[in-house]
Amino acid sequence: MPKRCTLGHRMALDALRERLPALYAARDAASRYDADGIHDMRVASRRLRAALVAHKSQLKRKTTDELLSRFKAITGGLGVARELDVTRALLERKRTKMKGAPRTAATQVLGALRDLRNSETQSVDAGVHLASEERVEAAFQELAASARKCKHCYLASAEEALVKRFAILGKRYALWQKTHSEEDLHQVRIAFKHLRYHAEVFKQLYGESMGPFIKELKFTQEHLGAWNDARVLRDYVERLAHDLNGKAADGVAQLYSALDRDTDDLLETFEKGATHLFTEESQGRIRALFANPMHTCCDHRKDE
Numbered sequence: 001m002p003k004r005c006t007l008g009h010r011m012a013l014d015a016l017r018e019r020l021p022a023l024y025a026a027r028d029a030a031s032r033y034d035a036d037g038i039h040d041m042r043v044a045s046r047r048l049r050a051a052l053v054a055h056k057s058q059l060k061r062k063t064t065d066e067l068l069s070r071f072k073a074i075t076g077g078l079g080v081a082r083e084l085d086v087t088r089a090l091l092e093r094k095r096t097k098m099k100g101a102p103r104t105a106a107t108q109v110l111g112a113l114r115d116l117r118n119s120e121t122q123s124v125d126a127g128v129h130l131a132s133e134e135r136v137e138a139a140f141q142e143l144a145a146s147a148r149k150c151k152h153c154y155l156a157s158a159e160e161a162l163v164k165r166f167a168i169l170g171k172r173y174a175l176w177q178k179t180h181s182e183e184d185l186h187q188v189r190i191a192f193k194h195l196r197y198h199a200e201v202f203k204q205l206y207g208e209s210m211g212p213f214i215k216e217l218k219f220t221q222e223h224l225g226a227w228n229d230a231r232v233l234r235d236y237v238e239r240l241a242h243d244l245n246g247k248a249a250d251g252v253a254q255l256y257s258a259l260d261r262d263t264d265d266l267l268e269t270f271e272k273g274a275t276h277l278f279t280e281e282s283q284g285r286i287r288a289l290f291a292n293p294m295h296t297c298c299d300h301r302k303d304e
């Protein structure tokens with residue numbers, strides 16, 4: 001009789017169960033439109049999505065797809081509100097160091113951003129509603145009841161998933177190096193997130209050896225995140241500039257130029273920090289890490 005791996009479905013359910021409390025814990029704060037609550041709920045939904053994607057072969061496809069759709073809708077529903085929270089906080093900090101017309105422009109932009117943020121309450125409400133514990137738990141129980149033993153070794157599947165995510169990151173980084181387009185760099189940022197979340201999902205297979213790699217990813221990702229925050233703020237200023245009046249209209253060009261310089265400086269910082277990840281030596285080191293889990297091999301048993 002063919003042998004099947006019994007490790008994968010246990011790890012899949014453990015990964016999901018470990019990540020569900022963070023989603024529930026953030027719900028009350030998010031329902032009050034608290035910025036930290038919205039952020040925490042989005043991060044929790046992303047980590048749950050990563051756990052589901054990483055374990056699709058061990059879980060019932062229909063229920064997995066339904067949960068993926070739910071968690072993706074939570075991430076998306078809270079996305080604009082989170083973006084505006086970050087953008088407003090960043091501009092408020094920068095405004096404290098401004099004087100004259102640029103400060104007036106920043107003040108008017110903040111008012112417009114506040115109005116945009118207030119318009120997102122329905123989307124936030126919808127996202128919070130999707131995190132209903134009763135509905136999510138029912139789907140989780142269905143997954144638990146339907147988890148399958150897999151024909152493929154779970155350790156080999158984990159390595160394959162990590163290698164794939166790292167390769168995607170490398171390709172997107174190489175493309176950005178050629179184009180230097182902001183959209184391509186945005187795709188690099190997304191690839192960093194996906195690789196990091198998958199590394200976190202499989203961390204228990206690798207023990208302490210995975211920790212430094214996750215920290216390395218996080219450190220570089222934070223630089224790229226700071227660049228993205230500055231870029232988004234700059235783009236909002238450009239978008240809202242035609243609505244400014246009086247002294248603010250005179251100062252918006254200076255405000256935009258200052259923000260554009262910020263994006264350039266942050267981009268330079270990211271590039272200096274990221275380069276080492278894509279050298280041949282680092283790629284060999286990272287692939288060796290993925291190929292050497294500390295966990296014992298899959299538990300193969302004959303089908304009864």
